[in-house]
Amino acid sequence: MLHATIRRVETVSVEVAGEGLDAVRAELEAKRPAGFDLVSAPVAMRAGTTALTAAGVFERRDEVGEIEAETMDDLRKLIPEGWQMISVRRS
Numbered sequence: 001m002l003h004a005t006i007r008r009v010e011t012v013s014v015e016v017a018g019e020g021l022d023a024v025r026a027e028l029e030a031k032r033p034a035g036f037d038l039v040s041a042p043v044a045m046r047a048g049t050t051a052l053t054a055a056g057v058f059e060r061r062d063e064v065g066e067i068e069a070e071t072m073d074d075l076r077k078l079i080p081e082g083w084q085m086i087s088v089r090r091s
Helices: 021-030 072-078
Strands: 002-008 010-018 037-040 043-045 052-060 064-069 083-090
Touching: 002 072, 010 021, 021 052, 064 072, 072 083
Parallel strands: none
Antiparallel strands: 002 064, 002 083, 010 052, 037 052, 043 052
């Protein structure tokens, strides 16, 4: 029997703008949902302006669970939408 640990993965994206990196960071922090971590925030500057824009991506990965099946293929079929397998052990 195989046992897999799975975790929920939620993703939220936000667009922010500001005059400088400190302002962009502050905007991203203000829009960060509770329980989420910032995982990506590429910054761009529009031609002819001093304003920066960023597309912030926040992810939440704090809920875990366990599934079990006889084969890896069966385990993969049991993973709910929005979850990912993080480890497998045999018993």
